[in-house]
Amino acid sequence: MNFEFFNPTRLNFGAGKLAELGKVTSQYGSKALLVTGGNSVKSNGTFDKAVASLKEAGVDYAECSGVEPNPRITSVRKGAEIARKNDCDVVIGLGGGSVMDAAKVIAAAFYYDGDPWDMIFHGQQDVYVPTKALPIITVPTLAATGSEMNMGAVISNTESKQKSPIQNENLYPAVALVDPELTLTVPKNHTAYGVCDLITHVTEGYFNGIDGTPIQDRFAEGVILTAMEYGPKAVEDGSDLEARTQIQWASIVALNGWVQAGVNFLAPVHMIEHTLSAYHDIPHAAGLSAINPSWMRFAAKARPSKFVQFANRIFGIEAKDENDLDCAFEGIKRFETFLKKINCPTSLSELGIGDDLLSTYAEDTLHIIHDENGNLPGRPPMTREDIVDVLKSAI
Amino acid sequence: MNFEFFNPTRLNFGAGKLAELGKVTSQYGSKALLVTGGNSVKSNGTFDKAVASLKEAGVDYAECSGVEPNPRITSVRKGAEIARKNDCDVVIGLGGGSVMDAAKVIAAAFYYDGDPWDMIFHGQQDVYVPTKALPIITVPTLAATGSEMNMGAVISNTESKQKSPIQNENLYPAVALVDPELTLTVPKNHTAYGVCDLITHVTEGYFNGIDGTPIQDRFAEGVILTAMEYGPKAVEDGSDLEARTQIQWASIVALNGWVQAGVNFLAPVHMIEHTLSAYHDIPHAAGLSAINPSWMRFAAKARPSKFVQFANRIFGIEAKDENDLDCAFEGIKRFETFLKKINCPTSLSELGIGDDLLSTYAEDTLHIIHDENGNLPGRPPMTREDIVDVLKSAI
Numbered sequence: 001m002n003f004e005f006f007n008p009t010r011l012n013f014g015a016g017k018l019a020e021l022g023k024v025t026s027q028y029g030s031k032a033l034l035v036t037g038g039n040s041v042k043s044n045g046t047f048d049k050a051v052a053s054l055k056e057a058g059v060d061y062a063e064c065s066g067v068e069p070n071p072r073i074t075s076v077r078k079g080a081e082i083a084r085k086n087d088c089d090v091v092i093g094l095g096g097g098s099v100m101d102a103a104k105v106i107a108a109a110f111y112y113d114g115d116p117w118d119m120i121f122h123g124q125q126d127v128y129v130p131t132k133a134l135p136i137i138t139v140p141t142l143a144a145t146g147s148e149m150n151m152g153a154v155i156s157n158t159e160s161k162q163k164s165p166i167q168n169e170n171l172y173p174a175v176a177l178v179d180p181e182l183t184l185t186v187p188k189n190h191t192a193y194g195v196c197d198l199i200t201h202v203t204e205g206y207f208n209g210i211d212g213t214p215i216q217d218r219f220a221e222g223v224i225l226t227a228m229e230y231g232p233k234a235v236e237d238g239s240d241l242e243a244r245t246q247i248q249w250a251s252i253v254a255l256n257g258w259v260q261a262g263v264n265f266l267a268p269v270h271m272i273e274h275t276l277s278a279y280h281d282i283p284h285a286a287g288l289s290a291i292n293p294s295w296m297r298f299a300a301k302a303r304p305s306k307f308v309q310f311a312n313r314i315f316g317i318e319a320k321d322e323n324d325l326d327c328a329f330e331g332i333k334r335f336e337t338f339l340k341k342i343n344c345p346t347s348l349s350e351l352g353i354g355d356d357l358l359s360t361y362a363e364d365t366l367h368i369i370h371d372e373n374g375n376l377p378g379r380p381p382m383t384r385e386d387i388v389d390v391l392k393s394a395i
Numbered sequence: 396m397n398f399e400f401f402n403p404t405r406l407n408f409g410a411g412k413l414a415e416l417g418k419v420t421s422q423y424g425s426k427a428l429l430v431t432g433g434n435s436v437k438s439n440g441t442f443d444k445a446v447a448s449l450k451e452a453g454v455d456y457a458e459c460s461g462v463e464p465n466p467r468i469t470s471v472r473k474g475a476e477i478a479r480k481n482d483c484d485v486v487i488g489l490g491g492g493s494v495m496d497a498a499k500v501i502a503a504a505f506y507y508d509g510d511p512w513d514m515i516f517h518g519q520q521d522v523y524v525p526t527k528a529l530p531i532i533t534v535p536t537l538a539a540t541g542s543e544m545n546m547g548a549v550i551s552n553t554e555s556k557q558k559s560p561i562q563n564e565n566l567y568p569a570v571a572l573v574d575p576e577l578t579l580t581v582p583k584n585h586t587a588y589g590v591c592d593l594i595t596h597v598t599e600g601y602f603n604g605i606d607g608t609p610i611q612d613r614f615a616e617g618v619i620l621t622a623m624e625y626g627p628k629a630v631e632d633g634s635d636l637e638a639r640t641q642i643q644w645a646s647i648v649a650l651n652g653w654v655q656a657g658v659n660f661l662a663p664v665h666m667i668e669h670t671l672s673a674y675h676d677i678p679h680a681a682g683l684s685a686i687n688p689s690w691m692r693f694a695a696k697a698r699p700s701k702f703v704q705f706a707n708r709i710f711g712i713e714a715k716d717e718n719d720l721d722c723a724f725e726g727i728k729r730f731e732t733f734l735k736k737i738n739c740p741t742s743l744s745e746l747g748i749g750d751d752l753l754s755t756y757a758e759d760t761l762h763i764i765h766d767e768n769g770n771l772p773g774r775p776p777m778t779r780e781d782i783v784d785v786l787k788s789a790i
Contacts, residue, residue, distance in 0.1 A: 001640055002409030007402075013657065014397030212637065214621045215644055222613025229609065242607065245396055249610055249657070258653050262408065262644070 001262040017179040022057025028135040029090030032061040033083040035103040037095040062086035071102040079106035097145025101153035104171040107133040122164040133170040143248040144194030146255030148176040163278040180245040192342040193285035195231035198254040208379040209263030268378030289344035293336040294394035300328040302380040362387035396657040412574040417452025423530040424485030427456040428478040430498040432490040457481035466497040474501035492540025496548035503528040517559040528565040538643040539589030541650030543571040558673040575640040587737040590626035592680035593649040603774040604658030663773030684739035688731040689789035695723040697775040757782035
């Protein structure tokens, strides 16, 4: 293990925390850019509560609404322009992962005269690396991406059909104000997608990481076990605040770096999914859910032992030996059954995706990221053919 | 769960990292106060390597050596004076928990004209709360306290026979430079004490925290299981870098807040031990080891279920039901056996402590911290008689 860990975001967690938004924001600025998505925060009262809290603390705001699920670079450009025009000094992302991601990139784009797409890593020669950003406050209304407490964002470009990431320390939110009550109205399907999303964040590091990370393994397993215990409860009864709280907490630790510290995090399933949802406007986690079991079967053949550990510690399946592929496959099957139980898709056809463009998806994915041999980083690295095969078996 | 989490320390972890000390320090200052303990860092070459790295990066240094195990307020006073006299602009703690704790408090004392003892919480009316500190860099030479990546310190006052804590955000190290190679020469007994120390940091939150923290429980169990797997290996063969690395990492996550986030951390065993080692110059973790099993038996009666979970998940013991006290006690017994196996004391008499002053220890502990009913905070809260009983059964 040889690694650096740094995460300076202040997490403020608990039911009812939204009421503190104004007080928290006033420590960072007096004119906020309030970034939101669709209409749900307005129809369910969250937006009004947020604005009331800001007003009470004497914080003015300008609005950037309508950020898309799979947030687009056009929204980032628009948000940065609104922030500059209104002399905003702090950015609030009030919404799901898409809204928070857009808010984070807007905060950096505020200081950049060029096109914000330059800072999104999409295979270009010269990536622009932001050196500063407005202070960011994240207020998640969905338990899923963990974007509220990390330095990552994923932005889509519908013109170039690309969906690509940025990782930059200036994008760490100053404060993540996390109020599980805001997730009580999330519908069943998006609740389930969130559970799948957070589990996939953990499985990526768990299965693609280096050997010899026993604590990180236990942490990952802890997140998965908890998500599998409370996820179905939150899906079943959206008003279950205890389940919502546990899932929200799980989603944060799934991607704030605690589980991945030192594991050499790689995310092949995410990279493939990004290409799929650049072509098809599907929920990110639905794409992950459709691909992940097929990827697991592919990867298990290369490294059965980690999948045996997964089968044993998550599902209590006894193995004949540490490379027992039957045990590994049984664990993957049970995981797939879990996804089905919470109504997450486990095939691409459920998402209306056929086999027409499999080679294109593979090529586009490799265009965005590849190692020195031209393969997709992961354990094992994936050739173009591997990607096509995994997608084919996911149909 | 309703809590705040904040830990801005940048962790730089890996074998050989000591060589980066100069480069890292130069980002924070040009004249370091280099705080060290006894002679071991000088005799084993670590000090020379640190100084060489500083020189190479053009960083000058003044020295504050001889910080005691159970670091004394007199050393803090001395260190702050040296730092001021030499216009130091950064403080390096190179040593075990005592050295790092002293370095952290020196960094705050640098800016305080009064007596640094004012900022150590020891039951006084007006605690001085530091508002700033010199940047701190921690370089642990022992895997134990986790002080390298948290905002706590414990300082002793031999005059008043008190050993007391400070927690302040200004005490977060800017950088924790963690090089497991530095621990390869730690002798067997201190290696074992470190393992016990880190496990106790985790058990305090695990057994005294609130209900309904499933992820934190899994994290805690992960740290304990890993420490129990690699601890004996590190004790058996001190040159086992893999075991040293895992124990070092375990000691960091055991007290950097990741395991305790949201659990409402209380530490009755630590508070009682602090009193013991204010009277007797025993290694902190030896004191913890001697008290913890007795405290566990006391606490298990009040809340068997958590001890049943411990017995089940750590030792695989099946319970008749969730309040099966026999199962709980069997888990505690196995834990005690583990402590014995790595030659940690499980009784006060092994430390030369008898029953002469039990009431005094209890009263002194309650003088430093007590709840509104006059009891020691914990689950359950402990009366004066409870503390005496636990100590008596630990003789």
